[in-house]
Amino acid sequence: MVDKPSLSQSSGYVGHNTAVASALDASRLDVISPYDGTIVTCVHEASVKEVQEAVARACAAQPAMAELPGFERARRLRAAAESLRRDSAELAALLSRETGKAIRESRVEMARAADVISLSAEEATRIAGRQIPLDASPVGAGKLAVSQRFPIGTVGMVVPFNAPVNLSCHKLSPALAAGNTCVLKAPPEAAGTVDRLVGHFLQAGFPDGAINLLQGRAQTGQALFADERLGFLSFTGSLRAGKAVKEAAGMRPCTLELGGLGPTVVHSDANLELAASACATSGFRLAGQSCASVQNIFVHTDVATAFKKMLVARVEALKVGDPLDPQTDLGPVINLAAAQRIVERIEAAVRAGARCLTGGHRDGTMVEPTVLVKASLDSQVVCEEIFGPVVIVHEYCNIQQTFDWVNATGYGINFGLFTESVSIALQAHRSVIAGAIIVNGTSTFRPDQIPYGGDRLSGYGRESPADSVRAMTRERLIVFQ
Known part of the structure; x- marks a missing residue:
């Protein structure tokens, strides 16, 4: 048998500051084991003001993050991956305790998540533009056009409870690899697990404010995605919620991973x-x-x-x-x-x-x-x-x-x-x-x-370290006449 992790308290949001839930805090959110009904973790649920502060912190950190060279972003991501691997046994047990996931599956998720971070580190050094063959038409003869990809800005992210570590890494890691800052809302059913995961990214040395974590329920995610300062929205969850996210996105790009019938x-x-x-x-x-x-x-x-x-x-x-x-x-x-x-x-x-x-x-x-x-x-x-x-x-x-x-x-x-x-x-x-x-x-x-x-009701866009890095960057052309 695996030892059960003890009750822990987790931060409400992570950036320059943390807010911890007390027993008498009206904003306290408890994570209850679906297996035995015990309280596993308690967190501070972010208010709308705290959501806005987290986005502001991320936006303020964006210039420093964008200036970080690709090899430095890759180095920090590799450090986060190794840190996660060292913590995988305890984090897997916490995940199983919070969500009821079988421990064997939780262990597999830890290994996959660390690999996602490592794959994203590789992508940080592969971001490239392209040369456009202008001489393919008379108007372009003798001219040069090349493009480069730039960070898209601050990325808002929401993940579900069923694979919170791996799915968080599928969003955080490519965003950071691309030079973006992040605001991630954890699922309330796995709040402590995601809080501990984010700690590995924070310890890797990214600029202050580049990584922000929000704890809360649906209204917290709604407040996050409503913030127009976000440059990109990434959501995994239900079809109903996904439709609301698409509406909130408006003209902003997004990826939606929704339901299916298997x-x-x-x-x-x-x-x-x-x-x-x-x-x-x-x-x-x-x-x-x-x-x-x-x-x-x-x-x-x-x-x-x-x-x-x-x-x-x-x-x-x-x-x-x-x-x-x-x-x-x-x-x-x-x-x-x-x-x-x-x-x-x-x-x-x-x-x-x-x-x-x-x-x-x-x-x-x-x-x-x-x-x-x-x-x-x-x-x-x-x-x-x-x-x-x-x-x-x-x-x-x-x-x-x-x-x-x-x-x-x-x-x-x-x-x-x-x-x-x-x-x-x-x-x-x-x-x-x-x-x-x-x-x-x-x-x-x-x-x-x-x-x-997926397509149609199952979502929009594709996720992998390479695909997400491309989605979370903007192509910008320069033409020499």
């Missing part, structure tokens, strides 16, 4: 053992609380019976329990309201004719891994992101009709496809509107260096 197809020629194992893992990792989590599995009718038998056996072998136990596969969902919502969706689907092959119940915040079949394609459990440990298996005969259904939902992050046919894979690539088509893998596949993101 579509994965198992074709008649698929390796069923591989597909069943991958779906059992990817549908229930993070207790299904991921925008890319496998939710809808479409299986060719010729292999459906065999696949469902394999899938159910693997799902029933998953261990649900204490998130700090290394043997646990999935812990609780984030809170009681989420658990109630998930089970209500399951029960509504069953009343409408769906059948539950396994699971379907809860004990407090612990929701059983659930496999449904015979759910209507227009039912809520199918067409809306459930964000819980539930997968729905559908049967199909015509694969193009399955592709068409996926497109009709409006969502499109990753699309998983198990097949041995290159032609089927290419058909999916041509047909399915999604950020990526993952052949012989599921919708959760995300190495941190690939351009990750």
Whole structure:
């Protein structure tokens, strides 16, 4: 077993000053373990004035940050990555305690996050412009045009609870690599974890005020993104909140990573053992609380019976329990309201004719891994992101009709496809509107260096260290006549 971290107090915002919540502070925000109901961390929730002060600090630090050479930004990022690696065991335990994430998954998240910082450090030394071939037209003959990329300014960021360390690093690290300053709002469910993470960046030696952390709930994020001094907005979260962020952005550039329905197809020629194992893992990792989590599995009718038998056996072998136990596969969902919502969706689907092959119940915040079949394609459990440990298996005969259904939902992050046919894979690539088509893998596949993101209802833009650095810089041309 992993030792449980003790109750800690965290700063409300980080810059030149910190504000710590006291027991009698009306702005105190408690982080409560979804597993045992204990208070893990208490933080000071930022007021609107403190949000504005954090943005002002970041804007004031922007000139110093922009003047920092690329190799110096890279050096500081590498220092932050190494510091995080040294702290990974304790930080992973805190993350599991705050959010209920299985400790094995928390440890993986720490390693990935450190790698994201290191990858961003490399990008800090690769920011380059381009030469435009003006002699391609008569008007440009004898002239020279070159461009350079400059920092976009102060970047506002909001991350969710399900992968707060890795997602924070996906926003902070490229922004700093590009020479920007940052204001990050932590998720209230993982406030202490993100506070501790930001400390590693602060200790790396970036200019004072370059990195600012806000603690709070939705209204804190709304106040942050409403501030017109921000040059770029980066948001990961729900579709509803994402629409509000897009409206707040106005003419400002932004990236939005929103929800999905986790579509994965198992074709008649698929390796069923591989597909069943991958779906059992990817549908229930993070207790299904991921925008890319496998939710809808479409299986060719010729292999459906065999696949469902394999899938159910693997799902029933998953261990649900204490998130700090290394043997646990999935812990609780984030809170009681989420658990109630998930089970209500399951029960509504069953009343409408769906059948539950396994699971379907809860004990407090612990929701059983659930496999449904015979759910209507227009039912809520199918067409809306459930964000819980539930997968729905559908049967199909015509694969193009399955592709068409996926497109009709409006969502499109990753699309998983198990097949041995290159032609089927290419058909999916041509047909399915999604950020990526993952052949012989599921919708959760995300190495941190690939351009990750969705289209339409699933978001806007792509995130990776390289893609984010480019998005968070402005191209400026100079022409010599």
